[in-house]
Amino acid sequence: MKREDYPVRILRKGESEEDPYLSGTTARDRLMMMWPLALQAWAFKGEDHRESRLSRHVVRVHRRGR
Numbered sequence: 001m002k003r004e005d006y007p008v009r010i011l012r013k014g015e016s017e018e019d020p021y022l023s024g025t026t027a028r029d030r031l032m033m034m035w036p037l038a039l040q041a042w043a044f045k046g047e048d049h050r051e052s053r054l055s056r057h058v059v060r061v062h063r064r065g066r
Contacts, residue, residue: 011017022030 009017025033
């Protein structure tokens with residue numbers, strides 16, 4: 001299938017379309033479906049998915065006089 005032949009749906013703000021495949025799923029279920037794809041993408045790029053990029057430093061600023 002050519003890219004220009006992909007089915008496209010335009011939804012205006014406030015409109016929704018129920019996908020029969022996803023209608024009975026929760027956000028958690030959808031995330032669990034996506035996670036293996038994310039792991040494959042990281043492997044394809046050669047990145048290590050076990051290393052978190054989030055900073056774990058905890059800082060607290062305490063200002064006097066406020």
